[in-house]
Amino acid sequence: MARPPYDLVLSGGTVLDPSQGIQERRDLALADGRIAAVERTIGADQSLQVLDVSGLLVTPGLVDMHAHVYVGVCPLVVPIDEIAPASGVTTVVSTGDAGAHTFGGFRKLIVNQVRTRVYAFVHISTIGLTGWEVGEMRNIDYADPDKAARVVRENRDICLGVKVRQGRQMVGSNGLDPLRRAIEAAEMSGSSVMVHIGDAPEPLPQVLSLLRPGDIVTHCFTGQGKGILAEDGSLLPEVRQARADGILFDVGHGMGSFDFRVSEAALAQGFPPDFISSDLHSGCVNGPTFDLPTTISKFLLLGMPLAEAIRLATAAPAAIIDREPLLGTLQVGAPGDVAVFAVADDETSFVDAMGQVRTGPRGLVPRHTVTRGRLWGRPYPHPYL
Ligand SMILES: [Zn+2]
Structure with missing residues (x-):
């Protein structure tokens, strides 16, 4: 069987890439350490590894x-x-x-x-x-x-x-x-x-x-x-x-x-x-x-x-x-650096550096990190969870 074109696909997430004005459901593929495709659908047979990130936020x-x-x-x-x-x-x-x-x-x-x-x-x-x-x-x-x-x-x-x-x-x-x-x-x-x-x-x-x-x-x-x-x-x-x-x-x-x-x-x-x-x-x-x-x-x-x-x-x-072309974006050809978050809306307390507290939605909860095209570490809970 031929080797599929991609090494890793993050499937089913909401891609948010401010550099391109993208904020919608997309599949994101990585190959050879770089962003290889950002498409509405990428078949599972196109990648060595597929990670289901449905319901999660995918950012640079x-x-x-x-x-x-x-x-x-x-x-x-x-x-x-x-x-x-x-x-x-x-x-x-x-x-x-x-x-x-x-x-x-x-x-x-x-x-x-x-x-x-x-x-x-x-x-x-x-x-x-x-x-x-x-x-x-x-x-x-x-x-x-x-x-x-x-x-x-x-x-x-x-x-x-x-x-x-x-x-x-x-x-x-x-x-x-x-x-x-x-x-x-x-x-x-x-x-x-x-x-x-x-x-x-x-x-x-x-x-x-x-x-x-x-x-x-x-x-x-x-x-x-x-x-x-x-x-x-x-x-x-x-x-x-x-x-x-x-x-x-x-x-x-x-x-x-x-x-x-x-x-x-x-x-x-x-x-x-x-x-x-x-x-x-x-x-x-x-x-x-x-x-x-x-x-x-x-x-x-x-x-x-x-x-x-x-x-x-x-x-x-x-x-x-300004040292690495396309750093900080998910454009095709950019470094394969990606973050995946849950966006949680349950109420939590935040404290500032003065000890003052504000309460509101929890916000970003890290779920996965991809660097240079590979999953880095493994999924584990955020300190708040
Ligand atoms: Zn400092």
């Missing part, structure tokens, strides 16, 4: 724009290959785990070893995030633009730019100098800066005034003060202007950086995030973040349409990564 593999994964070197990380297959995540961006002095090891031990696709921002501090909980920018001498720029230039296939954390605990008395040096490194390497905000010594407009189009503000819905809202809850005009100027705003939930009140106010004032990301690390993987699907579900709870929420965790971050 999730792309997490903010995570921490440098196991063995940084304290606040997760072993990403243990987390990703349980959560529909197939690509993550390590945001500043490695600095110039530890990036070689990061590439060797993480990027080259794990099944998850890993990209990175190099930290402007040469020690990256190894020093936690001593702030990595309390000694400004660690901030070396030459070295960070060289890492970006030498690792363009995986390194997207330069990370800096502008929190009081991280920068000590160095004010905005770490950010200035990160921008200098980004200028020298033709790349972007991702800046962490929250509990910063300076008001956010001072940070924004230094940023350039394409730079990213992460923890945009922080409730730790000096955020995107004025005292009266209105969106700062400088924040709206920054978006108009091309500056991007990332969620980065984490253990301290997502406040329901801030996100509710922002969405009500027409200011959704540019990406939904988890900031997953050991301090939040057992709550309040849990995983990226739970973070997405919080935005569904806040009223964001499902297709838009999925776009902000697939095509939107993939466009910024």
Whole structure:
């Protein structure tokens, strides 16, 4: 008998691919590690393996724009290959785990070893995030633009730019100098800066005034003060202007950086995030973040349409990564990265990083993850089930 053309078919699900505007029942076929067909019906005899996903949602593999994964070197990380297959995540961006002095090891031990696709921002501090909980920018001498720029230039296939954390605990008395040096490194390497905000010594407009189009503000819905809202809850005009100027705003939930009140106010004032990301690390993987699907579900709870929420965790971050053609989509020829979810409407409680609770439909419950054309891990219950 001739070998069938496909390796795996996900049969009977609702395909949701925001990049193509598809949200309807389709069968999806994979072959040779890539998306091979998205059709109304694909015969079971066409594939080596058929997985019945009737009643489930089939999306591109999730792309997490903010995570921490440098196991063995940084304290606040997760072993990403243990987390990703349980959560529909197939690509993550390590945001500043490695600095110039530890990036070689990061590439060797993480990027080259794990099944998850890993990209990175190099930290402007040469020690990256190894020093936690001593702030990595309390000694400004660690901030070396030459070295960070060289890492970006030498690792363009995986390194997207330069990370800096502008929190009081991280920068000590160095004010905005770490950010200035990160921008200098980004200028020298033709790349972007991702800046962490929250509990910063300076008001956010001072940070924004230094940023350039394409730079990213992460923890945009922080409730730790000096955020995107004025005292009266209105969106700062400088924040709206920054978006108009091309500056991007990332969620980065984490253990301290997502406040329901801030996100509710922002969405009500027409200011959704540019990406939904988890900031997953050991301090939040057992709550309040849990995983990226739970973070997405919080935005569904806040009223964001499902297709838009999925776009902000697939095509939107993939466009910024811009290293792998068709990443974050289910177009034929795209990498074979797929997530399958149940969409549950039973009422559950969600907690933000401030301990505030909102109740509503459970949302995305991960069921299967496919990466590079193969089922990854196996079906197992979500922590909520
Ligand atoms: Zn982070």
